[in-house]
Structures are given as structure tokens and as C-alpha cells.
Amino acid sequence: MSTIQILFFFLSALAIFSAVMVLISKNPVHSVLWLIAVFFAISGHYILLNAQFLAIVNLIVYAGAIMVLFLFVIMLMNLNADTEPQKHVWMKLAGAISGGCFLMVLVSLVRQATDMQEKSVLMKEGDIGLIKNLGKALFSQYVVPFEISSVLFLSAMVGAVVIGKKD
Amino acid sequence: MPVQYYIYLCLTLFSIGIIGVLTRRNAIIVFMCVELMLNAVNLLLVAFSKMHHAAALAGGQPTAVGIEGQIFVFFIMVVAAAEVSVGLAIIVMMYRNTHSVDINFLNRLKN
Numbered sequence: 001m002s003t004i005q006i007l008f009f010f011l012s013a014l015a016i017f018s019a020v021m022v023l024i025s026k027n028p029v030h031s032v033l034w035l036i037a038v039f040f041a042i043s044g045h046y047i048l049l050n051a052q053f054l055a056i057v058n059l060i061v062y063a064g065a066i067m068v069l070f071l072f073v074i075m076l077m078n079l080n081a082d083t084e085p086q087k088h089v090w091m092k093l094a095g096a097i098s099g100g101c102f103l104m105v106l107v108s109l110v111r112q113a114t115d116m117q118e119k120s121v122l123m124k125e126g127d128i129g130l131i132k133n134l135g136k137a138l139f140s141q142y143v144v145p146f147e148i149s150s151v152l153f154l155s156a157m158v159g160a161v162v163i164g165k166k167d
Numbered sequence: 168m169p170v171q172y173y174i175y176l177c178l179t180l181f182s183i184g185i186i187g188v189l190t191r192r193n194a195i196i197v198f199m200c201v202e203l204m205l206n207a208v209n210l211l212l213v214a215f216s217k218m219h220h221a222a223a224l225a226g227g228q229p230t231a232v233g234i235e236g237q238i239f240v241f242f243i244m245v246v247a248a249a250e251v252s253v254g255l256a257i258i259v260m261m262y263r264n265t266h267s268v269d270i271n272f273l274n275r276l277k278n
Contacts, residue, residue, distance in 0.1 A: 008168055012176045017181040019203055028195055038180075043205050054240055058209075061244050068204065068252050073255050074195060077262050080276050085269040087194040095189030103182035110174050120172045121214050122221035129213075129232045137234050138241070139208050149245045156249035163256040166263075 004123050007048060015041035026081040028074045031094030032067055039063040049121065172216035176258035194258050194268045198251075205247050209240045 018037035023029045039062045040156075046055035111114060127133055138146055180203060187200030203266035216236025258268065265272050 004168065004198060005249055008172070012172075014181070014196070015176070019180055021189045022199060022273055023190070028193060031199060032194055035203065035230035038203060039206065042210055045210055046173065046213060049213055049217050051217075051237055054209075054213060057241065058206075061248055062202070062206070066248060069251060069255055070174065070195065072198065073239055073259060077204060077268065079193070079195070079268065083267075085267070085271075086255060087190060087192050091192045096186050097184050099189060102185060103178055106178050106182075107175060110178070113181065116171055116174065119218055120221060121168050121173060121218045121242060122169055122224070126186050126217060126220045126224065128216070128220055128231055129237055132239070133231060134237060138239055145242060146261075149242060152249050156252050160252045160256040161261055162252065 004048065004161070011041045011048070013043045015045075024085055028079045028084070029071070032070050032074065035070075036063050036067050039067070044131075048123055049129065050124050050126055053129060053131045053134050171217045173211060175183060177207045177211040177214070180204075192260065192270050196269045197270055198254055198258070202247065202251070205243060208245055209274075212236045212240050212243075 011151060016082075017025065017036045021034040022031045022038065025034060039058060043055045043058045043063075067094050184200045184204035184207065187203070188197050191197055191200070213236060216233040218233075219236070220230075220233035223230045261272060262268055
């Protein structure tokens with residue numbers, strides 16, 4: 001077993017375990033912290049795939065900005081395990097069963113797909129994930145969507161202020 | 168690494184997100200599970216991008232095939248950041264009106 005395989009399975013186990021802990025934590029603050037662990041594991045996967053730019057952006061945007069926003073909101077509302085609304089146990093069971101059925105259907109689909117047989121992913125090599133190449137593509141071929149996304153950000157900012165202000 | 172391992176990992180993460188949306192009633196946790204599903208899709212897009220790049224490299228000269236997948240992931244992250252800011256503002260407004268983050272409050276939209 002090579003180092004890459006060991007790292008892959010370790011990061012996958014970490015991601016899945018943390019995702020399950022997001023679900024079963026009673027305290028919302030603990031859920032946020034476990035979700036940050038998931039994001040770190042996914043960033044590790046990006047580094048394994050040599051997508052360095054996306055790894056850093058994932059850490060800065062998701063673990064840095066979005067999760068801090070979630071933590072701020074949770075602390076603003078003073079949520080904890082006592083105020084946590086609970087669903088009926090039958091509803092929880094039905095949700096888990098339907099999610100499991102979804103997973104089973106998709107896994108059996110992928111196992112049968114002949115397109116995916118014997119295809120492999122290029123690990124730690126290939127230079128398309130580097131900032132230089134992504135920047136060239138982003139500012140030449142995809143410059144119009146890039147500028148439109150800045151307009152989207154502006155409208156999201158205005159929308160958040162308008163919704164959030166007291167009236 | 169076979170691409171199927173990545174597909175299984177991402178499917179598992181996506182299903183965990185779906186189970187979270189279906190079983191939790193706290194609006195913020197539901198929102199976090201949506202983020203989890205978005206991240207599973209991002210990881211799968213990057214894996215497929217590297218898969219196509221590997222196939223193109225095996226074919227001959229070095230190319231930039233597969234870079235579109237990573238550009239897509241970048242734009243998904245941009246849209247997710249905008250979505251989170253507006254969604255959290257809506258949840259804060261909902262909390263101010265009802266002093267609860269119970270998602271069942273949104274049932275009242277139908278009246």
C-alpha cells in the first residue's frame with residue numbers, strides 16, 4: 001500500500017466520520033466544528049489531487065469565512081443542546097432509510113456503469129490545478145462569468161443587508 | 168487511484184447530507200448539510216477533471232483538458248458564499264420573529 005493510498009483512505013475515513021458527527025451532535029456549535037473537520041479533509045483530498053488552488057480556496061472560503069459566519073449566527077441566537085428542536089423518532093428513521101436507499105441505488109448504478117471501469121484519477125501530478133493555469137483560463141476564456149459573479153456578490157450583499165436590517 | 172473510490176466517497180458524503188436535511192429540524196443544521204452536499208459535488212468534479220486529464224495525457228502531448236471542472240468548482244464556491252450570506256440573513260430574520268430556528272415554522276408560508 002503506497003503513501004497516497006494510505007492518505008486517501010485516512011482522509012476519506014476522517015471526512016465520513018466527521019460528516020456523521022455533524023448529523024448526530026446535539027449541540028449546533030459541535031456540528032459546526034465537525035463540519036470544519038470535513039472541509040479540512042476535503043482540502044486534503046484536493047492537495048492529493050494536486051488541485052492546490054482549490055485546496056487553499058476551500059480552506060479560506062469555506063473553513064475560514066462561511067463557517068465563521070455560521071458560528072457567529074449560532075452564538076448570536078444562543079443555541080445549545082437544550083433548545084434543539086427534535087423530530088419524531090419515526091420521522092428520523094424514515095429519513096435515514098430513504099437516504100440509505102438513495103445511496104444504495106446510486107452505488108449499484110456506479111458498479112454497473114461500464115464507463116467508469118478501469119478509469120483512474122491522476123494523483124499528485126498534472127499541472128491543471130496550479131494557480132498559473134487556472135488563472136490563465138479564468139481571465140481569458142471565462143472572464144465574463146467571472147465578472148458576472150462579482151455582480152452576484154454585490155446583489156447578495158445588498159440582499160443580506162436588506163433582509164437582515166430591522167424595520 | 169480508481170475513480171470509483173472517489174465516486175463512492177462523494178456519494179456517501181452526499182447521502183449523509185440528504186439524511187441530515189431529512190432528519191434534522193434545526194434550520195442552521197439543515198443549511199450546513201446543504202453545504203456538505205455542495206462539497207461532495209465539488210470533490211467529485213475535481214476527481215473527474217483529473218480523470219479526463221489523465222486520459223488526455225495518456226493520449227499524447229500535454230494539454231489543458233479537464234481544467235473546466237476546476238473552474239466550475241471555483242464558481243460553485245462563489246455561488247455558495249453568496250447563498251450562505253443571504254440564507255443566514257433569512258434565518259436570523261426568522262429567529263427574530265419567532266425566537267426559534269425550528270424549520271416547521273416555514274409551514275406557515277402556506278397560509
